[in-house]
Structure formats: structure tokens, C-alpha cells
Amino acid sequence: MVVLLSKRRRFVLLVLAAFSLRLCFGEDRITFSTPIKDSETLLCKSGIFRFGFFTPVNSTTRLRYVGIWYDKIPIQTVVWVANKDTPINDTSGVISISDDGNLVVTDGRNRLVWSTNVTVPVAPNDTCAQLMDTGNLRLQDNRNKGEILWESFKHPYNSMLPRMNLRTDPRTGENLTLTSWRSYVDPSTGSYTVGLVSFPFPELLVWKNNVPKWRSGPWNGQVFIGLPEMDTLLNIDGFNLLNDNQGTVTLTYANDSFMYHFNLDPDGVIYQRDWSTSMNAWRIGARFPSTFCDAYSRCGPYGSCHTRGDPPCKCVKGFVPRNNTEWNARNWTNGCVRRAPLRCERQSNVSSNGGGGRGGKGDGFLKLQKMKVPVNAERSLANEQACPKVCLDNCSCTAYAYDRGIGCMLWSGSLVDMQSFLGSGTDLYVRLAHSELKSHSKRAIIITAPVVGVAFVAAVCVLLACQKFKRRPELEKDRSAELLFKRMEALTSGNESASNQVKLKELPLFDFQVLAASTDNFSLRNKLGQGGFGPVYKGKLQEGQEIAVKRLSRSSGQGLEELMNEVVVISKLQHRNLVKLLGCCIEGEERLLVYEYMPKKSLDAYLFDPSKQKILDWKTRFNIMEGICRGLLYLHRDSRLKIIHRDLKASNILLDENLNPKISDFGLARVFRANEDEANTRRVVGTYGYMSPEYAMEGLFSKKSDVFSLGVILLEIISGRRNSHKEENNLNLLAYAWKLWNEGEAASLADPIVFGECFAKEITKCVQTGLLCVQEVASDRPNVSTVIGMLTTENTNLPEPKQPAFIAKRGVSDAESSDQSSQKASVNDVSLTAVTGR
Structure with missing residues (x-):
């Protein structure tokens, strides 16, 4: 018992x-x-x-x-x-x-x-x-x-997590917004809401009981132009706004960590927070509104707010307070009114009084620099040169502005919610009567000119005196550096990727002896790999920073142009998913590039090695795919240069210590002009298996040729197989993926190491996205921003892919792949082929 x-x-x-x-x-x-x-x-x-x-x-x-x-x-x-x-x-x-x-x-x-x-x-x-x-x-x-x-x-309620989206769709009535809590201890519905408005330009707004309290300014394809300090944050956090120009707007963002969110607090402020393990607290990275001037229409119509001004509100030149008593009492809500009527207003008054004639000089524009543009902009199809005339010819137009990402913006009626920024902003041109645009008197010029002249001469004398006492070795070094940069510019001046806008002098110059010491005189034990230019070495600077040094082989007759091209291109790029160029060295016959060191080497070293594949689980692979897309979007759209990579492949994707991807090797990259979408070359460069058919056969390349390479990489990441590897019935990876798609078995393409029923739907969507990227006709392929939307949103209504370009075209001699047998370099080899296009 x-x-x-x-x-x-x-x-x-x-x-x-x-x-x-x-x-x-x-x-x-x-x-x-x-x-x-x-x-x-x-x-x-x-x-x-x-x-x-x-x-x-x-x-x-x-x-x-x-x-x-x-x-x-x-x-x-x-x-x-x-x-x-x-x-x-x-x-x-x-x-x-x-x-x-x-x-x-x-x-x-x-x-x-x-x-x-x-x-x-x-x-x-x-x-x-x-x-x-x-x-x-x-x-x-x-x-x-x-x-x-x-x-x-x-x-959604009060928080926006990675992979969530805010959205407005007037056709379906869908409106995804955030709503605040009533208080910090009461989760019931609060007074504040944040969401998107789509017309005429997408903006982010905060309302209190349906009354606007803050606005971001219009989206220009890269950032909200009313947030001058947000360029870096938006790039880092992977913000993307999808606009179908039919009224449907979706704002998404993705972060490597889910310990990160945006929150609309009960006081109506949007906070960006991420968890700090060391601080054991939430860190606030950004907040909107953040200053006194950020409040909607703080200074009323025709009033401009200056954060450091006292008082902060001022009437725009040519305007005076509507009510002086209120204005002096720091009540600025009623704003300002014109001091002198516009020409159209004068003519209208003359006509209404029975007069006639068109006397008086025409109106003009006052330029306000670094501004947050007013609310309710109107769209115009005019180009930058025609934009002022379009406004001037319209009597109701009170201001105009031009942004390269948006185009010509016009305003009618009162100008509301203006702010003067200290950093970047938009130039706003406010329409004024001719009498308000008079220049300074001649007397003022006569008095000012001698004072400025004397000050200038004195400054020149001081600079010359300082130069005289500089040490001669330093002077010689500066001259040497100047000659080196001129040499670099000369070498790249004829290059199809060179850009006159790039200032090479901003890139640090390393002494050869410093790099030699950091790599133990380029010893074999520090050699990371062999690339197209020559060997790549791991180094460590005196201050402890680890670097990767790409050293151009002296015997190499190939690669000098590409090395200089890489300096020109990547020295101006800054993104979390692009490898960072730290500097260069040109001394005598030595030419070297210095990069940040990537401890995990390249993607292909893990993806195609059976002993390392298991390190890349499905979540990691998905994050890598998304990171590559973010980096490529930056190259195509968000950087100050419009860049086509032309050699995107798994060996050119480096991994940091957290397995975050960074695109590398810009030796073959091409800088496009703002109005240029496609180019042709007789020198086809790249790696066979990743090159789009129109590029390999005809020398035509564009953003869509990079998208093709991206699609190949996506399918390789999903499957853990090289595109060159032959599957059943001697099919390459693209053909095999297409076969499985048509059989309704797309998810079975996944590497068995990462496949799981819980991921089947997401894997199928990723395969479908990859197949859409590798479609044979370039115009059928999506843009990178669309690819990101396909991957990161829950939208399952993706287009049906058409047949990929997986059949090898024999009209071209087989381009040699430069993938080395040992892909171990932190900075990978560049692939070079020479194929004559038609």
C-alpha cells in the first residue's frame, strides 16, 4: 500500500x-x-x-x-x-x-x-x-x-515592430495606423494617432482627436524631407515606402533585431527604442516631434519657426503679424499677412473698381534656404527650369520648391507649417511683390565692399605666413598626396564609372610602411585569399583596428582601372550593408586598398560548404537576403550616386561577426547619371551564372541586370546550391527552381538543413520572389524596392513569374567565372571577362 x-x-x-x-x-x-x-x-x-x-x-x-x-x-x-x-x-x-x-x-x-x-x-x-x-x-x-x-x-495599436507596416489604401478603405494609450498605466484608446496620407505626396502625420499635431514633410523616394536629420537613421533601419501612385502607400522597416520598435506614447510623441543589454534599458534613438518648432503650424500662416530664435516665430520677409498685440504676447497662431499685394491682386482690385491697365512691375520670388516645406503641396509636371515660370504664370500660386526625388511642388493660398532648419532642408521660393524684393542701397555696398576687401587681404597674409613656417617634409608629403590624387583622377577620368562629383581628397591616404607593418610585411600567414587584383591580407593597425588590405600585384597588367574605379565609387558610399573602404595607398609601384575586416569572410564560404551550412539557419538566411536587398537598394536609389554593381554574387557578399551581409567589390561598378537608366558596353564584365541575358549577349546593363544577379543569389541562399551546380536531368539551379515552381513544390527547393513546415509558406514566397528577379525579359523584373516589399510584408498576392533565363546562350563564348577554389578572402576577387557585344 x-x-x-x-x-x-x-x-x-x-x-x-x-x-x-x-x-x-x-x-x-x-x-x-x-x-x-x-x-x-x-x-x-x-x-x-x-x-x-x-x-x-x-x-x-x-x-x-x-x-x-x-x-x-x-x-x-x-x-x-x-x-x-x-x-x-x-x-x-x-x-x-x-x-x-x-x-x-x-x-x-x-x-x-x-x-x-x-x-x-x-x-x-x-x-x-x-x-x-x-x-x-x-x-x-x-x-x-x-x-x-x-x-x-x-x-496595430501603439507600437510598430520590424516587418510591420503602416498603410493607407483609399480603394479598399484599409488604414493601418498607430494609436496611443490613454495614459502610461491605462491601455485604453488614447487621443493620438499616427498614420500615412497619400495625396498629393506621401507624408507621415500625428493627429490629436483628428487634428494635425505634427507632420514629416513629403517622401521624396529616400526620406521624408521634413526630417533633415533622418537620412542616416532611415538607411540604417531599412525604411522603405511603397507608393503605387494610385493612393495606396505602405511604410515598412526591418531591423536585424526584434528588440527594437517605434512607439506612439500617450503624449503624442513617436519614440524609436532599442534594447541595450549593457545599460539594461531601452535606448531612445529618435523622437518626433523633438523640438518646439516641430509642432504643426506653430507660427501660423506665413510664419517660420526657428529652433534657436528668440522669439522662435518670425514672419517671412514681406509679411507682418496679423495681430501685433497677440504676436508680441507670443501667441503666433494667427500668423502673418502680406505687406504689399501681389500684381494679380492689384490688377484684380483695379478691375473691380472699374479701372484698367496692367501697370506695375511683376512679382518675384524670395529664396528661403533649408526649409521644411509647407503643408498641402500640389504636384506639377514641370522640370526644374520651368517650375518658377509655372508658378509665376498662375495668379493663385504663392510659392514653389523643387526636389529631385519629388519634382516641382507648388502652393496655393496661405503657407502653413514652415520651419527653418540648421542642417539640410529644401529651398523654398515664396512669391512677393516687386517692391519687397529691392536690393541693398548703393551706399551700403560702397561701405561694405572696402571692409570685406581689407578682411580678405588680411586673411590671405595670415595664411601665407603660416605656410612659410610649415615643416618642409610635411609640405613635400602634401604635394606628394596631391600628385597621387591627381594621378588617380587622371586614371579614372576616362573610365565609364568616373564621377566628377566625387572628391577623392576626402579619402584617407595610408603610408605603405604602415600597411606593411600591420600585415607583418604581407606574410603568408596573414594572407586571406587571392583575388582578381592580387592577394588580400589581414592586418592590424597600431591602435588595434583590424583591416583587410587588397594589394595590386605588380605583375598584373589587369585591374588598375578597376581598382581606381573602386576608390571613386565606394569612397562616397555609407550603408550598413556595404563594406566600408577605409583608405588607400599609392607609393611608387604599390597600389593598395584598405577595408574594414570581415571576420566571417564571404557568404559562399558558408553557403556551399557542407560543414558550415548548418550555421546559416532559415532566419539567418532570410536576414542575409533582406540585407543584400537593402544594400542594393541604397546603390540603386538611396545613395548620392546611382550605381550599378555589375558583379553581384555570393563571393562578393561579406559577413560581419553577426552574420550581417555587406556587398563588396565595386571595381566593376558603373555610376549612372540621374536621368540615365540603361547603358551599353562592348566590354562585358562579371561572372557567368550571375549575368543577365541582355548583358551577356548585348552588353546592355541597368538596375534590372543587378536584379537578375540578386535573384540568382536569393535562390542560392534558399537552396544552398550554386547556380552552376547541375540538378536532376542536368538542370541548373534556375531551371530546377522553375521546374519545382510549375509542379507546385517550390518549398522543396530549400536546403534540407533549414526546411521546416512552419517555414514552408515563407520559403515558397522567397522562391517566387527569386524567380521574378531572374525572368528573361528585363522589364518583367521588379525593382529592388519592390523585392524588399515582397520579402518583408505579408502580401501573398505576388505576380506569377515568367520563364527564367536559365538556357545558356551559345552565341557568346563562355565567360570565365573567377570563383577561386578557395574562397577565403575577406575582400573577394573581382571577376573579369572580355566579351564583344553586338
Whole structure:
């Protein structure tokens, strides 16, 4: 009997232990037969997010809400709430799949508190709710390959996580916005909302009870031009705005870490936060609005706000306060009015009084530099030269501006929400009467000119005196550097990739002896690999920084032009997914390039090595694909130069210590002019297997030829196979992927090491995206920004791909691939072919 009781006790203890483990670690899904109570939670597989019941920290009530929050950090950070306006008064709540297949929250009396409230075409035991690693809660149809019936990302609350999007679609009525909490301890619906407006130019706005409180300024294809300090942040965090020019606008962003989010706080401020392990706290990277002047229409019509001004509000030149008493009392809401009427207004007054004639001089424009442009811009198709005339010919036009990414913008009526920036901004031209544009008097010029002249002469004398006492060796070194740069510019002046806008003098020059010492005199043990230019060595500077040194072989008659081209191109690029050029060295016959060192070497060293493939799990591979796309988008659209890489391949993708990808090797890159979309060359360069058919056969290259190479890389990353590798029936990778797609088995292309049923849908979408990139006709291929949208959004309605260009064209001699047998270099080889185009 004692033995029997002991066995039962052990059984009960085992059951309780198993139950307690479930409470602690949780499952990641709810099914019809496995609801969760108030004391239980779901935990996503990555362990980042948890879903269940909570009470806000510091709340004086015991109200229970259902939401999603970050797990394993000491500060409660809730990113989504279901029953925000219908909390439960006790701990009797249950989350379950209801009889109609919806995910529901009920209280202790089985009263419905919240529901996903969608029409479910299947039986309730065929649906489940799953908490994804992204923080997205999904209601899925288990029978139909996990079809998404509802998801929290489509019903955002106060936080925007990576891979979420804000969206407005007037055709469907979809409007994805963020809404603030009522207070920091009350998750109920607050007063502030942030979302997108699409016409006439996409902008981000914050409203309080539907009244605008802040605006970002228009999107110009790269940044919101009302956020002058956001260029770097938008690039780093992978922001992208998709605009179909039909009214549908989608703002997305992706970050390597999910411990990162944007949050609309109860005070109406958007904060960007990321978790700092060292600080054990959330770091604030950016906030909007951030200054007194950021408030919408702070200074009223025709008033401009200056952050460092006292008072901050000033009337634009040619305007005076509408109400002096209010203005002097620092009440600027009524703004300013014109001091002198425009010519059209004068003519209108003359006509209405029975007069006639067209006397008086014409209106002109006052240039305001570095401005946040006013609200309600109108679109014009005029080019930069015609934009002023279009405004001047329209009596209702009060201002114009031109942005290269947007084009000509016109304003009618009052100019509202203007701000003067200290950094970058847009030049705004405000229309004024001729009398307001008088130049300074001649007397002022006569007085000012001698003073300026004397000051200039004095400054020249001081500079000459300083130069005289410089040490001669330093002077000789400066002259030497100047000659070297002139030599570099001369070498690249005829290069098809050279750009007059690039200032090579900004690039640091290294002494040869410094580089020799850092690499232990270029010893074999520091050799990383052999590239097209010559060997690549690992080095370490005196201050401890690790570098990779590419040394052009003296015996190499090939590569000098490409090396100089790389200096010209990459010295002006700065992006997290591009390898960074630290400097160069040209002394005598020595020519070297110095890069940041990439400890994980190149992508192909992991992707095609059976012993290392397992390091690249599916999440890592997806992040690598996305990072490559971000870097390529920067080259094609977001950098100050419009660049076609022309040699994109797995061996030219380097990996940092966190396996983040960086595009390298710009020796073959081509800089396009702003209005140039395609070019032709008789010297075809690149690597066979990655080159688009129009480039290999006809020498035509464009952004779409880079997209073809990108598609090949995507398929290689998914499959873990080289494109040159032959699959069944002697098919190369593109042909094999196309075959599987047509058979409805696209997911089976995935490397068996990473394949899992839970990833099947995402893998299929990635294969489809890769096939869209490698379509034979260039115009059928998507732009890189569209590719990013395909990968990072939940949109499953992608176009059907057409046949890829996987059949080798024998009209061209086989271009040699430069992939070395040992791909170990931190900075990889450049592939060179010489094929005569038609």
C-alpha cells in the first residue's frame, strides 16, 4: 500500500512538473482543445515575445488586459493590446478558439470580451492562433497550408515592430495606423494617432482627436524631407515606402533585431527604442516631434519657426503679424499677412473698381534656404527650369520648391507649417511683390565692399605666413598626396564609372610602411585569399583596428582601372550593408586598398560548404537576403550616386561577426547619371551564372541586370546550391527552381538543413520572389524596392513569374567565372571577362 501511494505521488508530481513547465515556457499556439487561462501564456519559439493576460505596471487597478509584450527584460513593454477598452475585473479570463473558429477572450461568466471577429470558412478545430517570432499573432487555417485568417500586424495599436507596416489604401478603405494609450498605466484608446496620407505626396502625420499635431514633410523616394536629420537613421533601419501612385502607400522597416520598435506614447510623441543589454534599458534613438518648432503650424500662416530664435516665430520677409498685440504676447497662431499685394491682386482690385491697365512691375520670388516645406503641396509636371515660370504664370500660386526625388511642388493660398532648419532642408521660393524684393542701397555696398576687401587681404597674409613656417617634409608629403590624387583622377577620368562629383581628397591616404607593418610585411600567414587584383591580407593597425588590405600585384597588367574605379565609387558610399573602404595607398609601384575586416569572410564560404551550412539557419538566411536587398537598394536609389554593381554574387557578399551581409567589390561598378537608366558596353564584365541575358549577349546593363544577379543569389541562399551546380536531368539551379515552381513544390527547393513546415509558406514566397528577379525579359523584373516589399510584408498576392533565363546562350563564348577554389578572402576577387557585344 505504501509503495502504491509512493508511485501515485511520484505520478502526481511528474504531472505537476510538466504543467509548471508549460506555465513557465508556454506553447506558441492556441487550438480549439488547448485554451489558456489568466495564469498561462504563449511564448514564441525565439523567446522574444509573450502573449497572455497582464496588468500595466504601476496601475492602481487590477484590471486584466490581453496583449503581447517583450519577455525576459525587466521593464514591462507591451506592444499590442486586444481588449484595450474592455478589460476584465478579475483573473477569471480565458483565451480560446470559439465554436465559430475565431480567437476570443471571455470572462469568468463566459461573456465575450474580445474577438478576432472574422468569417471562418472551416470548422473550429481546423483553426489555431500562433505567436510568431516577429511578435505577430496569427489566426490560421490549419487545413490550407496555414492560410492567415487574421493577424495582429493588420490591427496595430501603439507600437510598430520590424516587418510591420503602416498603410493607407483609399480603394479598399484599409488604414493601418498607430494609436496611443490613454495614459502610461491605462491601455485604453488614447487621443493620438499616427498614420500615412497619400495625396498629393506621401507624408507621415500625428493627429490629436483628428487634428494635425505634427507632420514629416513629403517622401521624396529616400526620406521624408521634413526630417533633415533622418537620412542616416532611415538607411540604417531599412525604411522603405511603397507608393503605387494610385493612393495606396505602405511604410515598412526591418531591423536585424526584434528588440527594437517605434512607439506612439500617450503624449503624442513617436519614440524609436532599442534594447541595450549593457545599460539594461531601452535606448531612445529618435523622437518626433523633438523640438518646439516641430509642432504643426506653430507660427501660423506665413510664419517660420526657428529652433534657436528668440522669439522662435518670425514672419517671412514681406509679411507682418496679423495681430501685433497677440504676436508680441507670443501667441503666433494667427500668423502673418502680406505687406504689399501681389500684381494679380492689384490688377484684380483695379478691375473691380472699374479701372484698367496692367501697370506695375511683376512679382518675384524670395529664396528661403533649408526649409521644411509647407503643408498641402500640389504636384506639377514641370522640370526644374520651368517650375518658377509655372508658378509665376498662375495668379493663385504663392510659392514653389523643387526636389529631385519629388519634382516641382507648388502652393496655393496661405503657407502653413514652415520651419527653418540648421542642417539640410529644401529651398523654398515664396512669391512677393516687386517692391519687397529691392536690393541693398548703393551706399551700403560702397561701405561694405572696402571692409570685406581689407578682411580678405588680411586673411590671405595670415595664411601665407603660416605656410612659410610649415615643416618642409610635411609640405613635400602634401604635394606628394596631391600628385597621387591627381594621378588617380587622371586614371579614372576616362573610365565609364568616373564621377566628377566625387572628391577623392576626402579619402584617407595610408603610408605603405604602415600597411606593411600591420600585415607583418604581407606574410603568408596573414594572407586571406587571392583575388582578381592580387592577394588580400589581414592586418592590424597600431591602435588595434583590424583591416583587410587588397594589394595590386605588380605583375598584373589587369585591374588598375578597376581598382581606381573602386576608390571613386565606394569612397562616397555609407550603408550598413556595404563594406566600408577605409583608405588607400599609392607609393611608387604599390597600389593598395584598405577595408574594414570581415571576420566571417564571404557568404559562399558558408553557403556551399557542407560543414558550415548548418550555421546559416532559415532566419539567418532570410536576414542575409533582406540585407543584400537593402544594400542594393541604397546603390540603386538611396545613395548620392546611382550605381550599378555589375558583379553581384555570393563571393562578393561579406559577413560581419553577426552574420550581417555587406556587398563588396565595386571595381566593376558603373555610376549612372540621374536621368540615365540603361547603358551599353562592348566590354562585358562579371561572372557567368550571375549575368543577365541582355548583358551577356548585348552588353546592355541597368538596375534590372543587378536584379537578375540578386535573384540568382536569393535562390542560392534558399537552396544552398550554386547556380552552376547541375540538378536532376542536368538542370541548373534556375531551371530546377522553375521546374519545382510549375509542379507546385517550390518549398522543396530549400536546403534540407533549414526546411521546416512552419517555414514552408515563407520559403515558397522567397522562391517566387527569386524567380521574378531572374525572368528573361528585363522589364518583367521588379525593382529592388519592390523585392524588399515582397520579402518583408505579408502580401501573398505576388505576380506569377515568367520563364527564367536559365538556357545558356551559345552565341557568346563562355565567360570565365573567377570563383577561386578557395574562397577565403575577406575582400573577394573581382571577376573579369572580355566579351564583344553586338
